Amino acid sequence: MTILEEKATAPAPAQSRPEPVHHAEPSGLVKWLTSTDHKVIGKSYMFTSLALMIIGGAMALLIRAQLASPHSSLLSFQQYNELFTMHGSIMIYLFVGPFAFGGLANYVVPLQIGAPDMAFPRLNALSYWLYLGGSIIMLLGFFTASGAADFGWVAYAPLSSAVNSPGAGPDAWIAALILTGFSAIFTGVNLVTTIFYLRAPGMTMFRMPIFVWNMLVTAILILIAFPVLTSALVMLYADRHFGMDIFSVKGGGVPVLWQNLFWFWGHPEVYILALPFFGVITEIIPVFSKKPIFGYKGMVFATLAIAALSTGVWGHHMFTTGVVLLPFFSLLSLLIAVPTGIKFFNWIATMWRGQITFTTPMLCAIGFLITFLIGGLTGMFLASPPVDFQMHDTYFVVAHFHSVIFALVIAAIGALYFWWPKMFGWYLNDRIGKVQFWLLFVGVNATVIPWYILGLHGMPRRVAVYNTGMGWHALNIAATVGADITGVSFLVFLLNVYLSWDKKVPAPNNPWDGTTLEWFTSSPPPTHNFTRIPPIRSERPVWDYNHPDAVAIPAHKSDNNDKHASPPTGASGDDGGD
């Protein structure tokens, strides 16, 4: 592979390395089954998790249909309990996380650091198969005699014990999560190693794209958190089947221990889900604003600070247990707002004085900002223990975490529209994309805003019926309408995939004037990703290559003259050749 010289000095065409010759390459299904190519595995992850999202989303719509009237008999209590448990479990364990660190990271990270593949391609394949196996096992719970797990996605002890929740459905749930837990850990190991060892020459740590930084930190968080969850699940299994009595009072165990272990994973998990999508929009916003990300280093430190704090806040899920140190967990939780705020202002400052084009990915990034803002602010309420006493286990909490998660889902849709041309060589239709965005954005907020009010009016979560006299009916109808609009937005997405596939509009290597290495190679990239690579002088090697006159202004220079609006600098390029 050739490292290209600076365009200005050596415009000569890149000398290509010949593609390695493979003998008797398998094709079709066998190729997919045996592939260790990070791009194939990444796509498998993405589409498996999206399929699971559709299943989980259909469950959510059933749940909403049930709640649209107070004493609906659409679902029995048992069915309702299974559905919300599986809805939450599928969405958290099988959709958002695997989509982010299995799908996006797998596909994008090696490309962005100029690597031919992940560090351990076979381990990568193992991760995917563990994940797929785990997902299937979890779904099979519905077909057991006991029905699927029905103790909520958090499986609090002792409700999750063999006495209170007997049967194979709960066991399938536990086994599934042990498998996906190992899958996540292997992916974490793979990402950390890849990012540390396989960066292209010239790509120092502080020249890595923010998405890569965020994935590095996410992977480290995975390595901190997932072993604890996986161990706790093994303990739960042992409690259920071997009378280990780790979580039961009768045998001298401690039920609250489960909550401590679960949330020690659970809160870092929130950032394992969120950081990748922070990374996504940090890639999207600069590209469509035609500016470098504002405060690159601040962004990195903010990510590190969020990750560090996130390992010490699990107690905020347990304020109402009466057995956690309230001020400690409250202060650390509130402090997370600080690095998150830094990120927000950096994103805004990146758009500031830019030239913003409103493609679907950019709309999604803006939709993310607004939706996440609501989720973040309501999180502040829940970090304050007395107010959490008021809100805990009501629909206010359901609304809060769905605001956050819907923001991530919006960003995920943005990521798909953004990287789709790279992955397949053709675009998703932008006009249909915008229709989808608006349906999604309006739908999710029309769902969560009634939930916030319901929570303030005291409606508990995880209830299949409610009393007419409580004044909750109208708001529940509103939430159901919002959820249905959200559902329609995904139908529009599927329609878009079909229509765009039917009439393909071919995409060039760099359709958005992207700045990072993945936009330098072909769309879709060849098996080992690159035949040539531009010099890497900043976190925007492709931008520097294409716009040698518009490199970013370094910190010490931008301080002084930032206040004065400067004329377009297309030609000035004062910092041209460093």
Added chain:
Amino acid sequence: MCCMTHLSVERPSGTRLSRHLRPAILVSSLGLLLSACSLPSYGGYKGATTQGHDTHLLYAGLFTTAIVVGGITLSLILWSVFRYKKRSDAMPRQFQYHIPLEITYTVIPIIIVLLVFFFTVGVENRVDAVSSNPYVQVKVTAFQWGWNFDYPQLHVDVHGVTLQNPEMVLPTGKTARITLVSADVVHGFYVRQFNFSRYAQPGVINVFDLTVRHSATYQGQCTQFCGLYHAEMLFRVKSVPPAQFQAWVHQQQALGHDKVVAKQPSPIVKVRSTNSRTKI
């Protein structure tokens, strides 16, 4: 036994004042009162207990903060989106750092967070404070799927499952000490107008005070998912003037002698772990 009842009635609750003297609490609650008393209620309950009222003031203060912070951030987002919409092909200036600005938007949130934390701790201590001298004590036991309200000093015991909606009677304006436990899985004791919830957990004894401000009947409900009939695990809190409370106690005590049998667990409790698909 009746004399015991009267004993607890005579006890003055003045010693509760001592906790008000804790300076940090005093300062923070004063500040909170000044800032929050005139605030709108923002869709929340004003708090039917003194503890819940403190929580409400904190909530209203937080909501105001959130409106200011959120309003500024949202305006900045919308401004940059609409103002910097692409108008020409000119290359924007490629600035990337502005250290003083970055420090500003690090320091200001830290200050806001510390203020929020300060008020939080003040209210938290008030809400969690337990009087050394409560007017009445109630031991609340949550079970699948119902509630038991036991007044140990008064020898009164109220028991009810799911839709029976059992009633805990409290004296208005007096401090009630609640001791909350669970007979099986984790449950949540929650009354919306009290702005308060607390888990009932096996192996944990939770103690808190409720001082109901207004006589009324409040609908409560289990909020922590506890199995099949979680949605129907209802109870009520009825707050009545102290004299009426005494009358109720006497009435219950008289009833209690005839109802020894009724104290045994109801049949529904026995089948609680079958997790059956059919409704009992």
